[in-house]
Structures are given as structure tokens and as C-alpha cells.
Amino acid sequence: MNYHFIGKKRPFLIIMLLALMWTSCKVEQVAPVAESNKDLTGTWKVIQATRNGTNLIPLFDFTQFSITFNGTASTYTLNNPIPFIELVNGKYTLDNPKYPFTITFTAAGGQPVPTAFNYPIIDGSRQIIMTFSPGCPQNTYVFTLTKSN
């Protein structure tokens, strides 16, 4: 083997190796996906309901009740009201449009009523889970709603 040749070319080889190493490492640009605003627009119906942990679905008729959100006007409309956060139509706001944890209902002529709010995707569809007390404060209701249209 011609060691003399390798010896003479060593600086060149080292530079080439460094150049290869330099160019092989590149910063990967990861573009974060922007979280979208949560749009509640549509009509939602109750699919689960508990009172102090007791399942109310077999006991009470929830089928006639629905709530329609209009995201553009930030209004809600109650259809065939039942004990809920509000009993009168009005406006609503989310504490954070991208990551909401609280929804505030303000009935026409009433005071704002904030309520714990979850917005999970279950079995491929959005659900709204709200916790509230329409009567005595020690009685806690949890409603799970899903879009009906």
C-alpha cells in the first residue's frame, strides 16, 4: 500500500470528512400545526347525563331538549328547555377560543354564568361535557352533548 500517498492527501481527506459531517447535519424545520378555534356552531343533544353520579338517562326524557350554538353571533338557543345552566336564550363565550376550559352563558337580561367545559373527541366525533348545578349547589349535574346535525 502506498502510505506516502495517503500521508500527502491526509489534510484533504480530513477537510472532506469535516465537510461531509457539516453538510450531513441540518436543522429540521418542524412547523407546528396551529390549533384551530373551537367552533361550537350547530345543534347539540344530550347523550349522557348524571346527577350526583346517578345516571339520569333511563329516568328522564332528554330527547326533546337541544341547544343550538351560533358561532358567528356567539348566541345559543335552547329548544324544549330542561334544568340546565340557563333556561333562557342568550350569548356565550369561551375563556380561550383554542383551548377552552370554561364556557360562560349570559341569558338575555341575566348575569354571566361560567361553567366547566370539556371538548373531547370520542369515537371520532366532538362532544361537549358540561358540569353545573341548576338547583342546589350541592347537586352536581354532568351533561355530555354531541352534535345532532
Add this chain to the structure above:
Amino acid sequence: MKVRLHIKGKNLWRLCTLIVLCIVLSCCYTIIASVDQPATAVVGSNVNITVNVNNSCNSSGTAHFVFGFLTPVGWNTAKNAKITYSSSKGNGNMVLIPSTVIAPNSNGVNWTTYMMNFFGLAGNLIADVQWTAYESDVPINYNNGDKITGTVNITFSNIGADGNPTLVKLAYVVANDQNGFTFDGNDGDSSPTSEYYNELITPCFQLTGGNGDLVDFCNPQLTTVNPPKSLDNDIVTLTFNNNVTPTALAGASAVYLCAIATLNDGTKVTVCNPSTTTMLTETTATSGLYQLTFWPHKFFGLTASQTVVSMTYFITDQTGKTQVGYGGGTSPFTYSFKCT
């Protein structure tokens, strides 16, 4: 070929094992020897209760003494009960355990939830009682072989703060903040119990007077309303138990609610027509339990400004002519819509 297992730091392992054993065995068995409480009291009065406790320790250690007290929710025990302890290890105050403190061996819940999960309603029939959890203000040092005697002294001011005459089984729990509600299974040794906790349920305590409705936690009732405390904007479930006592509705195929509501403006609204709206549905065939879940505000057809203050009611047959009232008699049942 024998393989010898060489563990480096053998003494260290032995020490660790000893420490673990000490932690596991470091405890006192405890038992409520007796409770001195009156059989009756008047709503709004002050009541003194003494709980006598014995402890038997099988090692040395330190722990807070834990005490649980089951009372009706409406009594607001955390506010109205002042509790102290006196013992052969010293005297002091029992202080409320913050709800943020997780109880040991409880699967991650706080003491009051742990007590409710473990001991339940203590024989009471209405789920409107609660456990209130206290601990000694200072940790108590104990030694192997200690026999500690002590008393928990409860001074209950304004008992029955909700104003309701009441029949209830008061219950007491003692434990320590190291073991929770566990036991070692060594029954029959020199200790009075193999458990590091103890519960004592007292006979029915009667609270008389007050201007509210009688709340009977002890005896089965012909009708119950769930939630026990509700307003007319709650969804309430009225249950008629046709098994409690023979009534004129024995064997009825369907029963109905006949109710008169008293409103906030003093007017009365009557709903007394057997229909699908007023029908109580039997939970299962031949169960004898009939239920109607309804929204009182809508049931009585009220306007937005009207509220129901109270209602009197009968359970009837399909003709409406056979009516069953309180105790199976001719007086109506009563229910007040209030939160306390």
C-alpha cells in the same frame, strides 16, 4: 452445582428490610370502647359527646390520631363541632384535615372520601350524611407495648343547623395517619383488635323541635325524594316504596303522583290527574318500588318568576280515588324545596 448469591452491601439490605418492616409494623391497634351521647336533643341546642378510645401499640413510632364523625350534611359539622382529645399521651385539639391531604392506602383520595368509600352511610338510608375528618393537632409518640387510653370530646353547638327534626345514626371512626383503614390479620394476640382503625355506629339519635320537615335516616320511608335537598330547578326522583308497610295501593298495577305546590307568592298549584306525566314507573316487575323523575318547575307549569317553595302530595291509584299519604294514612306527605 450450588450458586451462591452474593449481594454487595449485605448489611445495607438487612437495614433496608428492617426499616421496611418497622414501617409496616409500626402502628397501634385502636378501638372505640364506648360512646357517651344523649339519646335525644333539641334542634339548636348544644350537645356534648364523649368517645372513649383504647390503643395497643406493637412498636415505637409517631402518628397523628385521626377521627371521623358521620352526621347529616345540614348540620354543618365542620363549623359547629369543636373537638378536643385527652389521653395518657397528652391533651390537645382535633383539627380538620384539609381536603387536599391524601389518606394512606386510600387509592389516592382524601380522608372524607376515604371514609365514605370505606364505611358508607353507616346504616343510614338517605345519602345526605357526610363524614368529617379530624386529626390530632400534634403527632403522638408511642412505644412498643404502650396501652394508650383516651377520650375524644365533642362539643356540638347549634345542633341541627338546618332546622330539621331528625332521626339519624351517628357514627365514629378512629385511625391513624400512617396506616389508614388497614389491618394485620393477627387476631387473637394481646391487642383488642387486628385493625388499625375502628368504627362505631350508635343507635338512632333523635333531634326534636325545629321548623323543618322530619328527616328520618333510620327507618324506611314510604316515599323518598332524591336528591334529599333540592330546588324546583333540580331534576328530582320521587320513589314510592310499596313494601314498607301494607297500604291501600298493595298490588296496584300503576301508581300516580297527586301534588299541591305552594309557590313563592303564596299561591297553590294542584297537579292531580293520573296520566303519563304523573305516573310512577315500577323499577322492575314486582319490585314494589315506583319512581317518577321530574322537573318540578315544569311539572307544576310555572312561569319564569315563580318558584315552588314546598309541596304536599299523595300517591294514588289510576282512578285517583285511592290515596296513600304519610305513614300510609290520610295526611299528605310533605317536601320542602331548600338546600339546607
